[in-house]
Amino acid sequence: MTQKYYTKHLLPMYIKALNEARLRDSSKSYYLQEDNDPSHGTKSTDNVAFQAKKENWILRIVHPAQSPDLNAIEGMWNILFQRVEQ
Incomplete structure (x- = not known):
């Protein structure tokens, strides 16, 4: 993924979600x-x-690149895949 793509397509969604959470x-x-x-x-x-x-x-939690063991979502993938297969 390029920084241009990230900034144009993904980051605005994150900003919107964080701003909505702050309002709540x-x-x-x-x-x-x-x-x-x-x-x-x-x-x-x-x-x-x-x-x-x-x-x-935006406050960030910075992890090393390519460190799935530190990423909270990585532990959920197996559960999601199992549920999709059912």
Whole structure:
């Protein structure tokens, strides 16, 4: 995935979801979990993805790139696949 695709197609959905969550309950902190893939704008601060997250007050949980053992969703895939097969 490219940073251009991420910034144009995926990041706006994340920003919208986080802003809606903040409106429902502003007493909580909301975080975007993503690995350290370059398309997420994690390698420098002078790119569109990083700036969009900064402008929208997006807090990030940063994980090393390609680290599925640290990603919460990875443990759910087997459960989802089993349910789809049923």
